[in-house]
Amino acid sequence: MSESVTQEVVAVEQNKDFCSSCSICSTLCPYEALKKDAETGKISLEIEKCQVCGLCYSACPARAIDTIYYDVASLMRYLEKAKLEYDSDTLVIMCRGSAPDFAGIEQLFGVTKFVPLSVPCVGRIPEEVFLKAIIAGINKIYVLACDEDYCRFEKGSPVTGRRVLALNLLLEQLGYGKETVTLNRHSLKVKVETDLCISCGNCVFYCPYDAAKLESPGVVSFDLSYCRGCGLCVAMCPALALDLENWERERISALISKLSSEIQTPKVLVFRCQWAVFPPLDEESTRNIRAIDLPCASRIDVSNILEAFQNGVDGVLIAACSEEDCKQEKASGKAQHSIARLEERLSQIGLQDRLHFCTVTPRYPKEFDKELEQFIQKIEAIGESK
Amino acid sequence: MIVTTQKPLDEVLDFISPYSNILIAGCDGCTQPPRGIREAKTLSQLLDLGGKLRDKNFTFKATTLAKQCDSYLTASMLKPQTEGVETILSLACGIGVQTLAEAFPEIPVFPAQNTHFMGAEDREAGSLEERCAGCGDCLLALTGGICPVARCTKGLLNGACGGSKEGKCELSPERDCGWVLIYEQLKRQGKQQFLKEFRPPRDYQLHGWKVTT
Numbered sequence: 001m002s003e004s005v006t007q008e009v010v011a012v013e014q015n016k017d018f019c020s021s022c023s024i025c026s027t028l029c030p031y032e033a034l035k036k037d038a039e040t041g042k043i044s045l046e047i048e049k050c051q052v053c054g055l056c057y058s059a060c061p062a063r064a065i066d067t068i069y070y071d072v073a074s075l076m077r078y079l080e081k082a083k084l085e086y087d088s089d090t091l092v093i094m095c096r097g098s099a100p101d102f103a104g105i106e107q108l109f110g111v112t113k114f115v116p117l118s119v120p121c122v123g124r125i126p127e128e129v130f131l132k133a134i135i136a137g138i139n140k141i142y143v144l145a146c147d148e149d150y151c152r153f154e155k156g157s158p159v160t161g162r163r164v165l166a167l168n169l170l171l172e173q174l175g176y177g178k179e180t181v182t183l184n185r186h187s188l189k190v191k192v193e194t195d196l197c198i199s200c201g202n203c204v205f206y207c208p209y210d211a212a213k214l215e216s217p218g219v220v221s222f223d224l225s226y227c228r229g230c231g232l233c234v235a236m237c238p239a240l241a242l243d244l245e246n247w248e249r250e251r252i253s254a255l256i257s258k259l260s261s262e263i264q265t266p267k268v269l270v271f272r273c274q275w276a277v278f279p280p281l282d283e284e285s286t287r288n289i290r291a292i293d294l295p296c297a298s299r300i301d302v303s304n305i306l307e308a309f310q311n312g313v314d315g316v317l318i319a320a321c322s323e324e325d326c327k328q329e330k331a332s333g334k335a336q337h338s339i340a341r342l343e344e345r346l347s348q349i350g351l352q353d354r355l356h357f358c359t360v361t362p363r364y365p366k367e368f369d370k371e372l373e374q375f376i377q378k379i380e381a382i383g384e385s386k
Numbered sequence: 387m388i389v390t391t392q393k394p395l396d397e398v399l400d401f402i403s404p405y406s407n408i409l410i411a412g413c414d415g416c417t418q419p420p421r422g423i424r425e426a427k428t429l430s431q432l433l434d435l436g437g438k439l440r441d442k443n444f445t446f447k448a449t450t451l452a453k454q455c456d457s458y459l460t461a462s463m464l465k466p467q468t469e470g471v472e473t474i475l476s477l478a479c480g481i482g483v484q485t486l487a488e489a490f491p492e493i494p495v496f497p498a499q500n501t502h503f504m505g506a507e508d509r510e511a512g513s514l515e516e517r518c519a520g521c522g523d524c525l526l527a528l529t530g531g532i533c534p535v536a537r538c539t540k541g542l543l544n545g546a547c548g549g550s551k552e553g554k555c556e557l558s559p560e561r562d563c564g565w566v567l568i569y570e571q572l573k574r575q576g577k578q579q580f581l582k583e584f585r586p587p588r589d590y591q592l593h594g595w596k597v598t599t
Contacts, residue, residue, distance in 0.1 A: 200422075238422040239450075302428055310434060310435060349399075
């Protein structure tokens with residue numbers, strides 16, 4: 001498939017027949033991908049600038065924006081199924097960027113049983129979904145957005161805040177009682193074990209946000225109000241003194257060993273940046289592929305990749321955002337450097353072909369599919385690892 | 387810091403192939419790039435994979451030491467971990483390897499690194515360059531804090547030689563001319579008169595081989 005073919009399918013499209021040029025989308029778009037023409041007053045979409053946050057989709061009053069990911073129909077399909085599966089009338093809509101595990105959700109909202117709905121940015125969920133969910137029998141909706149300065153799409157969290165406020169007013173007027181929808185904000189940040197710190201300064205150098213400080217004499221300290229949770233410092237720390245909340249080393253290791261044992265050969269494990277690939281809500285498990293979502297490609301730890309090989313995985317694919325699309329100040333580019341160094345070392349033992357790093361974007365959904373397909377063909381050709 | 391590079395894995399695999407129980411000892415001292423617990427773990431993983439491809443199963447223990455060149459520390463910190471260990475792979479510079487070999491004379495110790503020089507790191511450029519030659523007779527007070535022994539390719543004490551082109555060395559054009567750097571630095575500080583001072587040939591005995599503390 002050539003590039004033009006993979007770019008034929010785009011994630012967001014504007015239906016000009018429906019557009020009333022109201023400008024709501026262009027005001028909301030954090031990336032100036034939707035713009036109003038000064039002369040004609042018409043709105044146009046420049047897909048290359050789009051980061052697929054979905055804010056325009058959720059806010060367009062004329063339904064003039066179409067999206068491939070998490071549209072109302074697929075969200076409702078998921079809800080219907082998940083409601084039965086989780087046997088609950090409480091819905092938790094959370095942003096993948098800051099959602100902890102189930103136990104964390106329990107702690108944040110004080111709920112033990114709920115229907116989870118995890119999407120990249122809750123700002124992409126239209127009011128319609130909240131209302132339809134309530135009609136479908138949901139009694140209580142909890143919304144977990146990122147802290148405003150942690151939001152990967154800049155305006156996603158503030159927009160969610162306003163939307164929840166308006167929804168509650170509406171629902172109260174309709175007689176549903178106060179606070180049917182509860183909003184909570186959260187973020188996932190670095191954890192330091194200062195006993196292990198060797199004061200090398202790697203984290204200070206690599207942190208894109210100046211969160212790490214090293215004073216003489218002393219060990220590293222973090223100003224967590226600056227930390228945006230990319231995990232680059234964690235992957236670069238030579239002393240294993242850092243970890244990232246919800247993406248702890250041990251947790252990723254456990255996931256690797258679980259996933260690699262449940263798939264068949266040729267086993268392919270994909271580490272994907274959660275902003276580079278948007279999986280469908282009903283993502284189906286295939287026979288030989290599993291994926292681990294990471295907060296940013298920069299969290300990918302060389303030792304996790306090696307661990308996958310040690311667990312019998314035949315191929316490891318890393319799907320990252322390009323530097324320009326990186327939601328973390330070009331951290332993905334820095335990640336690529338350590339992957340390149342690992343490739344050199346893997347070539348010394350003849351494993352280099354089993355690791356592939358690619359940059360993809362959800363803007364063109366076929367890009368990742370194509371990379372995965374090509375990689376699987378390559379791994380099938382090389383055969384099983386020893 | 388002491389600058390090292392990783393030995394090719396096949397060379398390391400050759401060293402350790404007669405053994406099964408291997409202790410990999412990192413060094414948190416001045417070895418640069420850092421060769422601490424992460425590198426110890428990564429190397430154990432790579433060697434495990436490399437071993438399997440050679441039909442060889444190793445058992446690794448990965449640890450790290452504050453500084454391997456300290457024989458007292460090394461012996462006391464590492465001793466409890468050497469039980470059942472057939473060989474030790476050191477991630478330190480050549481000094482650390484020798485300290486381990488001396489501390490554990492019964493156990494073969496192998497280097498996992500090549501040791502290059504005492505250097506400084508330019509993180510932005512991702513490079514490490516030699517800065518000190520350990521001559522035992524420091525001249526930096528007279529040369530604006532730039533060492534002619536380490537940074538002039540010819541090690542001239544009374545430079546420049548005249549072969550410098552656009553600030554680069556005539557012998558290795560990618561390298562800065564140490565004496566041009568010294569001249570510019572002294573000019574900035576208004577200390578050009580230092581350049582007129584004659585420096586007699588170095589006393590190579592000052593380099594020494596032993597210092598008493």
